[in-house]
Amino acid sequence: MNKLQLTTCLSFLFLAMLITENVFSQNPDQSKKSFITKKKIGQVQEQDVFEYTLQNKTGMQVQLITYGAAITNVITPDKDGKMSSVVLGFDSLSQFAGTDNSLMGSTVGRVANRISNKKFTIDGQEYTLSSDIHGGINGFDKRVWIAKEISKKNELAVEMTYLSKDGEEGFPGNLLVTVTFTLKNNDLVIDYKATTDKATPLVLTNHTYFNLSGGKSNKALDTELTVFADQYLEYGDGSLVTGKILNVKQTPFDFTTPKTIGKDIEKVQQYTNGYDVTFALRNQTSKLALAAKAFEPLSGRALEVYTTEPGVVFYSGNWLSEKVKGRNGVPYTKNGAFCLETQHYPNSINTPNFPNTVLRPKETFTSQTIYRFLVRNH
Template sequence: MPEHHPGPTTVTLSAPGIRVDLVGTGAALARVELTDGHGDGPVDVVLGHGDLSAYREVRDFQGATIGRVANRIDGGRFHLGDRAVEVPLDPDEPHALHGGPEGFDRREWTLVEASEDHATWSLTSPDGDQGFPGEVEVEVRYAVAPGRLTVEHRATTSASTPVSLTNHSYWNLDGEGRGDVLDHTLQVDADTYLPVRPDQIPTGEVRDVAGSPFDLRRPVVLGEVLAVDDEQLTIGQGFDHHLVVPGEGLRRHAVLVGGSGRRLEVWSDRSGVQVYAGAHFDGRVTGPQGVAYRPRAGIALETQAYPDAVNQPGFPSVVLEPGQTYASTTQWRFS
């Protein structure tokens, strides 16, 4: 008989005006349905998979918890003190990406507890997992309230190891499957950004956004700014860059407004936000409404630490030590 794989655990959270579906694969955010008076009836504003098995089978990170280390690691190599560490490369590029080919986004997480308005998932990442040292215990907690969705990440480790977690949701505020986001406006509260080499690894420079397409301190129309002739936009096929948000603690990182007028504010205590404008969608992924996703079907606003920080002494460290607790909070506020 063929081997049977049970489907992932699913959880639904709700509060007035908002319903959220979570999937145990990747502790992923699969649906964010808003009832807010914009348009007809509830609208799902986050991209997802039409088939739940695709969260395991298709590695495109939709809605997933990313770890151990979000974003790229140059050549999949770094040092922890005197120790050389090598982690698997991404199948499609010469660097490690988002924790490795079998990163946290591919795992079945354990549902710890759930109620009407919150749920917590846990994962044990063993010593040597995807090449990373130390056993890491991770928890992700989602909570909803009227007009608000919060995600909290926590992690501890048995040995020195890099930890940088994020959520990798793609947003389309006019509705999942309703075309591209080129008519959305984006504002990011960042004075600087990290330019990248042609292979998309940060150069190490922290560059002023002034005079560049990365000056998003005032709202810009995505279709207009992505059409600008700029070397960095060419490298990233549009935005695929980390913007540094000054300050500490929970603060606003970004504002996204759809053509419908629906508004999302992203608040976080992370150092910045990786803005990725969804260039890779090519029609092979189908969403819950049965619509194939094309380029710019959604935009990711990934609150996280600096990419490749393990190889960049000028960047804030992402190394977690035994006895420490990694803790981060991101809020999505809708209006």
Template sequence: MKTTKTAFGTTPENQTVSLFRLENASGAYVEIMDYGCRIMSICVPDKKGNLTDVALGLEDLDTYLKDDASLGAIVGRFANRIANGRFSLNGKDYQLAINNGPNHLHGGPTGYGQRVWDGRFSDNKLIFTRTSPAGEEGYPGTLNLTITYGWSEDNELSISYEATTDADTILNLTNHAYFNLNGHGSGTVLNHELRIDADSITELNKDQVPTGNYIPVDGTPFDFRELKEIGKDIEAENEQLKIGGTYDHNFVLNGTGLREAAVLQSKESGIRMTCFTDQPGLQLYSACYTLHQKGKGGIDYAPFSSVCLETQHFPNGINIDHFPSVVLKAGETFKSQTMYHFSVM
């Protein structure tokens, strides 16, 4: 594995930002920066053997500093939404920042995707570490975090999460990569085929927060149990689809432990991406608006030009007792793993 590190810029706080590259023997590679542990590029061969960059990214650090879409970022301390930014833990009430309608989203205005992490290579892995102090964005407990990226000779990107805390807190980590298997900036993903191993989704209220109810996918536009084009039912008459104007929902994955959760593929490029995770949920999101910042090469990322498959615990999980627990207790260690394996159909 070839590993390289190059300078990528300097933040307004005079923090140096670096870009790390993992390249396997075939020449396929990933590029990830220490600003937000962000995936900038994933270059894999298509059916003709041409390297194709399937991850949306931005041109330079100044553009990333303005990004409001968490492009490629590690998201936390709590990914996704918390209703009204409020939760109670051990009898104490907490009020977090409101940065998404009436909700707290993706850890707040300055979440983990807006922080510079410590990065290094070790044994052909890319390891990022950070201490998230108690009170950061209003969360209790000091967290010690490690995010490890791996890139295999057969084009599998692995993401391992590990965290410990000195006081009980809540935690929900994910990576917010945006994928287009025809190449970033190559038009719509609505003709991509998708399968998700989930029999239900978590119902959303009008503010896009889970109510606690589960909706079976059978007979709905959310039935991706067999391969289906993303755009096939996206304009169907459905109350859940109307809420966000697109797929932006948490799927309740079947099974437990590390297992295959989803398959995304494009007949045009011949690229298939298989997602494995040990998490209980997966957020399917396809942005239905033009992203505010121009992409690599000055490209406009148009509506429906990408799709996110964010492995996660359930949104608003701290406020719904029967959802999987999102509490990390003092002295315990949180560990999780997600992999995206790229192949040719």
């Protein structure tokens, strides 16, 4: 190639780059790329805490932090293509690590939900816990996890690992837990895995608060909910289940067809200030199946929840308080968001007729939940 040919070739290449740059600037959607970023956001318990941002080619974003293995942000488009957050969160690590954090997006364990009287017995040995709820005073939501990026074809994933030592919060056994968060298309996939060296109860879940309006409403009461369950777990004072499984028909807990969260909420408020109920899902096969759907008319956003778990807890944000400021300094409001926590039943370790929650040595616990984000125009 002579000098004239080389100059001509370089000129065409430069022109092509200019044209490409102009196309992307005029059509920003075409320039979106999938990526993972990692940054240190501070320390808790003298341990570094990192934030991961996962973005797919459509611009959907998921943010995670290693404190509590928590989902801190999910940004999705509404029916007009406007991107905004659909989960509650905070602006700073100090808030996530503070006393005002109501398990925002956290991984909850070693046993999510409640264990009656803080006691249980396995193989004739009685154990006493530090608390009757959510894994103890310092459960998994208050621990710093070790994270690494996982390379998958056309998928973005972060794996978080925590070793819960024998005797922690009163639980037996060294329990190694891995939670993998994968952004696949518009699905947020959560895979749980655990092994132990002593028999121990195990109930894992994620406690993300959803508001699908994306900031258009500070309440979630007009969100339409469907739960694929014909039965729910009866509960009494303090939301502790009684052991009875009841039919949802002709009760405020009937979400077998789409119903707004607010329609019957006053009928259950005398018990728990709103919904805080475990549904026994139709799917009891341990295979992945649709558990619940939600639709927010204001934004057109829809959420589908798939799980291998036998139950889902529906919580209507009853104790969210305006005294607490969330992301961008905006105060929370009662019923300002809802949770759909896929899990085994509460207090199963003390309720023989509930599905087994004891993990034993040489066994491997696995579970999967998918949060799928969609848009509808009606």
